[in-house]
Amino acid sequence: MNSEDISNSALILSMIYAAFRLSTPLIFAGLGGFLSERSGLVQIGLEGFMLIGAFAGACIGYQFSSPWLGWFFAFACGVFFAAIYATFVIRLKTNQIITGTAFNLLVAGVIPFLSKILYNSTGATPTIDLAFRFQYEPLVMAILLIFILQFWFQKTNSGLWVKMAGENPKALESSGHSPNTIRWVCTLLCGGLAALGGASLSLYLSSSYSPMMTSGRGFMALAALIFGRWRPWSMALAALLFGLADVLQVQLQGHPVMGIEIPVQLIQILPAVITILALSGLVGRSQAPAALGNTEK
Amino acid sequence: MIRSLLLFITILLFNSFSIANLKVGLVLDKGGKDDKSFNSAAYEGAQKAAKDLKIELKYVEATDINALENLHRQFAQKKYDLVIGIGFAQTEAIKKVSKQFPQTHFALVDGELLAPNVRCLLFEEHQGSFLVGAIAALKSKSNKIGFIGGMDIPLIRRFSMGYVAGVKHVNPKAQIVENYIGVTGEAWTNPAKAKELALSQIASGVEVIFVAAGASGSGVFDAVEEKKKLAIGVDSNQNWMRPGFILTSMLKRVDLAVYKVIEDSLNNKFTSGVVRYGLNDKGVDYALDQHNDKILTADIRSKVDDIKKKIIDGKIQVPDYYKTSKK
Structure with missing residues (x-):
């Protein structure tokens, strides 16, 4: 192996690692969306939960110089906001898509309001020192979480209840379990997990919260979930693919491949194209949970 | 009852507005006043003007490009004397609103457009x-x-x-x-x-x-x-x-340009057209301070x-x- 081979394989390794890094927030948010959607609730609000997590994590992480405190606080905040969401959607039976959209708007307004009080700034939090940021931990947790959720969903009774709440809530009810209770639990967990996705952005991939820093990752996670056919494992692979597309785009910028320069725009639309293809059944069949969105029944 | 209360509040607000001698509205770009970069510079310049020149300053941040036109129109409707838009994305909004409110002065940073009541602040x-x-x-x-x-x-x-x-x-x-x-x-x-x-x-x-x-x-x-x-x-x-x-x-130095346009408005020296800031008037430069004098x-x-x-x-x-x- 000559030195060029070594530097090439090192480059590929670093690209793969970068893809894993960039997909960490997507995996967390996607797993959250997985829980919510499999239990029958459409989850448009992932972006909002992520923003909450990113902000809460950065605030507490900075205040106490501890990423772990920020991490857990982000989870708690996500759960708290998910409770608000669940109250509307489950208790008051509001339309899930409208509520989710409104929820994203609410979060976009609440955060500047809070940061104005806390830091007299309408968005950014102070920078967290290098020593108090995560180095790799969120990535490890994300991968562990995939296995845990996959196992829980496939091998346990309670996992089956979640599946039934989304596929056939009446059957679940007749077996003596309330679909709504399961949906409550799933939504709360969803909020927490998506918030962790946001916190991994502010505590791991950068060093502070800055306004709207999720930049559409909540919707990307939703796309990964759909492309991954509502299964944790394949959702994570889809998220990784999106991460890889992001990294490829970084690498391909200004570097012609075989004499042709690939426009970055083309690579940036890749996740969207894949998702549409997946939904239209061209890349494998993507079937939503049967009772998704119908909580009244 | 509620209506009269609202009316009262509105009158109160308008009264408080009319105390200051010049009312300046600042419309910041998506990055927000704390981007520690472009918008921060604009905000600092306006803030300095508010302190030195005793003008009344109100700022808003556009979270969404579609909101820009409304923000400008609201400032103009509330009889602000000068409305400053930060960022090239505001060009279209100012183009429209400046036509509807010919009495109001507008300033636009980073965008170029010709109108009798708009000053464009461009940098080299x-x-x-x-x-x-x-x-x-x-x-x-x-x-x-x-x-x-x-x-x-x-x-x-x-x-x-x-x-x-x-x-x-x-x-x-x-x-x-x-x-x-x-x-x-x-x-x-x-x-x-x-x-x-x-x-x-x-x-x-x-x-x-x-x-x-x-x-x-x-x-x-x-x-x-x-x-x-x-x-x-x-x-x-x-x-x-x-x-x-x-x-x-x-x-x-967006701060300098913003300060200057506020000062000119206050002294009735507002001119429309394009003003360019370059190296010769220190509108652009490189920064040297105690944080980098060792490496630079x-x-x-x-x-x-x-x-x-x-x-x-x-x-x-x-x-x-x-x-x-x-x-």
Whole structure:
């Protein structure tokens, strides 16, 4: 192996690692969306939960110089906001898509309001020192979480209840379990997990919260979930693919491949194209949970 | 009852408005007043004017491009004397609203449009970028120099073109690695992506990176801090954000321009048309303070000041993307 081979394989390794890094927030948010959607609730609000997590994590992480405190606080905040969401959607039976959209708007307004009080700034939090940021931990947790959720969903009774709440809530009810209770639990967990996705952005991939820093990752996670056919494992692979597309785009910028320069725009639309293809059944069949969105029944 | 209460509040508000002698509305771009860069500079200038000149200042942040027109119209309707829009994205909004409110004065930063009541504040970014390009080439030991832009728009291309020319002026053999964060407005608010771009540049041997990407820039600063390399900030003086890792900042004195237009309005000297700020009036410059005077050595400084003088005297022609692209 000559030195060029070594530097090439090192480059590929670093690209793969970068893809894993960039997909960490997507995996967390996607797993959250997985829980919510499999239990029958459409989850448009992932972006909002992520923003909450990113902000809460950065605030507490900075205040106490501890990423772990920020991490857990982000989870708690996500759960708290998910409770608000669940109250509307489950208790008051509001339309899930409208509520989710409104929820994203609410979060976009609440955060500047809070940061104005806390830091007299309408968005950014102070920078967290290098020593108090995560180095790799969120990535490890994300991968562990995939296995845990996959196992829980496939091998346990309670996992089956979640599946039934989304596929056939009446059957679940007749077996003596309330679909709504399961949906409550799933939504709360969803909020927490998506918030962790946001916190991994502010505590791991950068060093502070800055306004709207999720930049559409909540919707990307939703796309990964759909492309991954509502299964944790394949959702994570889809998220990784999106991460890889992001990294490829970084690498391909200004570097012609075989004499042709690939426009970055083309690579940036890749996740969207894949998702549409997946939904239209061209890349494998993507079937939503049967009772998704119908909580009244 | 409620209606009369509302009326009362409105009257109260209007009364409080009419006390100040000049009312200035500031419409900030998506990055917000705390992007520590472009918008921060504008906000500081306006804030300084509010303090020194005793004008009444109100600022809003546009979270959404579609909201811009409304924000401008609201200021105009509330009889603000001067409304300042920050960022090229506001051009269309000001174009429309300035027609509807010919009595109101408008100022637009980074955008160009001709109207009898609009002053456009433009900066010769390519000149400043040329300077920091020269600094980057003088400081870097490797022949690879990095540039990271936010959204891929002509304005940022103008930065990069001047920067590349500056690098080449000092080191003709240097290779420039150029990346853009995205093609939508989200490119200004994506530090995680900016950091990945910087890491990949550093992995390919880049030692100094100039970043012109608004609030995303902090991601590049994170990367150079981790990898012990150097970054160059933009618009505001960003040297303080990571002392020791920020070589200098390309200053774009939006604060000066904003202050000046407020002052002119106050003294009834408001003129419409285009006002350009360049190296000769210190509208663009490189930043030197206690945070970077150790890494930006006296040797580099004297060479750069020499280049600066040559540009002002017209001995060095800095390529301008706006002019080359229109040909």
